[in-house]
Amino acid sequence: MEVSRFWRTTKQRYQLIGEVCGHCGTKIFPPRDVCPSCDLEAKTPFEFGGKGEVFSYSTIHQAPAGFEKYVPYTVALVKLEEGPLITAQLTDVDECDVKIGMPVEMVTRALREDGERGMLIYSYKFRPVMESKSI
């Protein structure tokens, strides 16, 4: 992955920063500058809470180049609490336990190692919501 491309999308990948439309209030992720609901310009940053539920999922057995050594891994569409769907990997869960509707939360994990540069690419992934322990 190109260093500039990596740098360009850091905010989105580390903090789930999208946008909120100043005209109609729609929460937008990934950021896209023009609101998909009202087609007006939307450039106000908005940090998503990172909570949502599994909308659909798939376990990959034949991976694209760069991901071969992680097979099998599970990817999902996650419906964020604030509205938008996001595409991401699931982590800390056995594929057999994944269900549509399962509550998940965002964590930051290594996505893959870039072969040529040895650079680790970090990003959001989602894991099942842990029960909070009472003290």
Place this chain on the structure above:
Amino acid sequence: MRDVSIIGVGQIPVAEHWDKSIREMGYLALSAAMRNAKVTVLDALYVGNMLSGELARQEHLGALIADFSGLRGVEAVKIEAACASGGAAMRMGYMAVASGLCNFVAVMGVEKMTDQQGPDITAGLAMAADGDYEALHGLSFVSINALLMRRYMHEYGYTKGDFANFAINAHANGVGNPNAMFRAPITFKAFSEAKSVADPINLLDSSPIADGAACAILAPTAIASEFSDKPIRVRASSIATDTVSLHDRREPLWLEAAALSASRAYDMAGVRASDISFFELHDAFTIMSALSLEAAGFAARGHGVRMAQDGSIGRTGKLPITTMGGLKARGHPVGATGMYQIAEVALQLREEAGPNQIANASLGMAQNIGGSGATVVTTILERIK
């Protein structure tokens, strides 16, 4: 605007053509189409292709194939719209002839995939998706379709086996097509036991990677009969787009661009879905067949799969689909696929489909889908009697 017809088609078998380069494959399809149309000169050549830069290490296909085919000097460019590149080339050629700027236009789809290894092809195909927000996260193109299939099964209450007849029907039709990659039938048992690619999609839900090239020659309908005994009239041609990524769609299970593209085509032709005799749809995966049938108005939402179950899609059913094997059995050389569909619809309408000939085929439709539904090309063709 002028009326446009197809005066010739040509194709090479879909296969692993290790002995042929992309320019040779393009030339073979183009020269076959030009012979079929009895033309020796062209005003333009539009080459649909998705991945030549990535997988064949060659761009600039317009000039390359024009020169290699002895057409140096002709207007020639490559057209790219992911898996819909072939259909998009058809649309560009249609506009060129309809506008009056060109009289004889070759529209081609060509793809060379098998020079590369599996993971590189998988990464190449993922370029049809969103690079920053889908492919970066390790999603293969298959897995994006798998997300759709899983959600479809969940929302409408289907099991995986309910999709089997899409693949079984395609393979049954591949048997009679000399240009098909797979010419053997498959059973429900084989479908159920096939190896998983990206759960719930297995190998027999998926169309195969392949090399191929197909071509058609377009001309004004007013002079078409001077070149062809059986000219095929282009009744409609349309392209519509949607978000590239699945997560940005209003409703992921509704292919908005397919619905838009089909309705524009129906309006242009002045017909309804029920007037279509047969439908070459984009069965890259079984789920795409179901979604395409629904978006094009042949089935209600959530009912696309039932058309496979009740026999509607067979060659004698009420809406035959993938009559020459479809992407599943004919093969899916991605950027070439849209032009294979056009050539196949033309052959059916010319009553030259051999053992796969459909009775009383008068109006045929092809729908070529790019990505998970971001670009959709619909073409309606009719035999001039």
